[in-house]
Amino acid sequence: MKNTWQAFRMHRMGMVGAVLLALLLGSALFAPLLSPRDPLAMQTDALLTAPGSDALLGTDALGRDVLSRILHGSRLALHVGLVSVGFALTAGCLLGVTAGYAGGKTDYVISRFLDILFSVPDVMLALAIMAVLGQKTTNVMLAIGIVYTPIFARVARGEVLRVKRALFVEAARSMGVRTLPLIVRHILPAAVPALIVQTTLSFAFAVLAESALSFLGLGVEPDTPSWGMMLRDGKDWLDEAWWISVFPGMAITLTVLSFNLVGDALRDALDPRLRGGAA
Amino acid sequence: MVLAFMFLRRLFSVFPVWLGVSVLSFGLLRLIPGDTATMMLGTRYTEERAERLRERMGLDQPLPVQYVRWLGRVVRGDLGESAYTGRPVRDELLERLPVTLQLAGGALITALLIAIPLGVLGAAQRGKAGDYAAQVVGISGLSIPNFWLGTLLILGFSLGPGGLPSGGYISPSVSLAQNLRHMLLPTVALSLAVAAVLLRMCRSAMLEILDQDFMELARAKGVSRTRLLWVHGLKNAWLPVMTVLGIQAGYLLGGSVVIESVFRLPGIGSLALSAIQSRDYVLLQGVILFVATAFLLINLTVDLLYAWIDPRMRAS
Numbered sequence: 001m002k003n004t005w006q007a008f009r010m011h012r013m014g015m016v017g018a019v020l021l022a023l024l025l026g027s028a029l030f031a032p033l034l035s036p037r038d039p040l041a042m043q044t045d046a047l048l049t050a051p052g053s054d055a056l057l058g059t060d061a062l063g064r065d066v067l068s069r070i071l072h073g074s075r076l077a078l079h080v081g082l083v084s085v086g087f088a089l090t091a092g093c094l095l096g097v098t099a100g101y102a103g104g105k106t107d108y109v110i111s112r113f114l115d116i117l118f119s120v121p122d123v124m125l126a127l128a129i130m131a132v133l134g135q136k137t138t139n140v141m142l143a144i145g146i147v148y149t150p151i152f153a154r155v156a157r158g159e160v161l162r163v164k165r166a167l168f169v170e171a172a173r174s175m176g177v178r179t180l181p182l183i184v185r186h187i188l189p190a191a192v193p194a195l196i197v198q199t200t201l202s203f204a205f206a207v208l209a210e211s212a213l214s215f216l217g218l219g220v221e222p223d224t225p226s227w228g229m230m231l232r233d234g235k236d237w238l239d240e241a242w243w244i245s246v247f248p249g250m251a252i253t254l255t256v257l258s259f260n261l262v263g264d265a266l267r268d269a270l271d272p273r274l275r276g277g278a279a
Numbered sequence: 280m281v282l283a284f285m286f287l288r289r290l291f292s293v294f295p296v297w298l299g300v301s302v303l304s305f306g307l308l309r310l311i312p313g314d315t316a317t318m319m320l321g322t323r324y325t326e327e328r329a330e331r332l333r334e335r336m337g338l339d340q341p342l343p344v345q346y347v348r349w350l351g352r353v354v355r356g357d358l359g360e361s362a363y364t365g366r367p368v369r370d371e372l373l374e375r376l377p378v379t380l381q382l383a384g385g386a387l388i389t390a391l392l393i394a395i396p397l398g399v400l401g402a403a404q405r406g407k408a409g410d411y412a413a414q415v416v417g418i419s420g421l422s423i424p425n426f427w428l429g430t431l432l433i434l435g436f437s438l439g440p441g442g443l444p445s446g447g448y449i450s451p452s453v454s455l456a457q458n459l460r461h462m463l464l465p466t467v468a469l470s471l472a473v474a475a476v477l478l479r480m481c482r483s484a485m486l487e488i489l490d491q492d493f494m495e496l497a498r499a500k501g502v503s504r505t506r507l508l509w510v511h512g513l514k515n516a517w518l519p520v521m522t523v524l525g526i527q528a529g530y531l532l533g534g535s536v537v538i539e540s541v542f543r544l545p546g547i548g549s550l551a552l553s554a555i556q557s558r559d560y561v562l563l564q565g566v567i568l569f570v571a572t573a574f575l576l577i578n579l580t581v582d583l584l585y586a587w588i589d590p591r592m593r594a595s
Contacts, residue, residue, distance in 0.1 A: 257418065
């Protein structure tokens, strides 16, 4: 663990990502304190105000403060990321570990099921799920969670297959450790490094996916301050008010970038086998 | 002979997955609460039409029977009729396919043109300026959302001095020059993320190959550095890059939904979106089945190409 931390600290870009991530967490936690205004309050006398001393990042077509909406948007982005990645991690591990450990027919059925989910491009799959469930924040989390479950399942399955026949697992088995404790205590820990990396990178995907769905009008509820939704609102005002579109996009990019940088650094620090930076 | 055998084996393994996808698409329509016939007819609903549709589709039959009947029609190319326009879904799809093909194909070519030179350069100049540039393009390509990039491109080149069109589509049969002008920004916006993935793959593959003995030997034999990199190196680095091409095709198909929406292009992606907006579930079902089938076929092709290029794969 100490070695991992040292290796991570040596990673310059990883540290940049970590600092960005800390800033993001701070703005999400303290959004109500940091925001100059209520993110939902419309100021009819200040429609499409350019960035300046009145409104640092300007206001949108309804007179809402862009900076306040971006700060509150970070809460939504992290919330959606946390729940959807949590779902994908849990469901993916359950499926992947079961498939990898059981092998045979169980493995075949689960693997084909994952192939089916994989064969629909992620945005399409999320759209279809949203079409069935309806536009709602909790549904966005579920849709993104389902879309990214197969990735976690593949990682978990691969790791289980790697250590299933290892000497220490055989030893534990021969000493009479039952299946569930064997998986939880001996097999799963071996999968943790790969899963940590995947979790970090999946946060990046989840933030991108939520903003894409909201941008298309199929994500969170219309009034929610979401970065994707802000970009959608700004689309019609591009020639008059560039700031409505530019700043929320920056927020998405920096957030996704921070997760990607930390994910890459963790991959290098945790697992020398995975080094090289291939996506 | 070996290839033919491989083809059959791969086809055999793809088929159950395709069946699963068809169950998924079929199930989509049945998961939505309400009367299926009413939903399928949408705005064109009359009691008479609903009755005829129930009869034709066998909607009073058990679900497995309905599924088999539906699959039978799908295999013959009948994907039903759009609830909104009343036109066959197949015609809607075929009409919009060229736009998406041009967008995705163009984006893939652009991505390769960015990724391969930068990937090779990054590996060759490890730790120096070229490598730094390659890594910056790689990580930012993965982090910038394509719809925001599209928006920025519109701000910079449509509303700015470039004067390029900010949206809309003109068929190449009408005017090739206009067609290319309209497709330029969306193609670039869609390509960057793919370029990033390919670039990172190419760079890391090249780094590994540069350390190999045969490269050392070639160098010792006096092969020029340019030839060493671009011929000997790239020939080998190309294989791992190819393995991710198939997966990237999925990204291109999915990403086209967003990009077609930003640039108002009448492709498959915007068809899916308008199907959802107008609650045209028959159309949505058709689009998803079509896209997933295309994605499976592309990956099958990539696998076979891979085996054809790399004899080691054939042996295993």
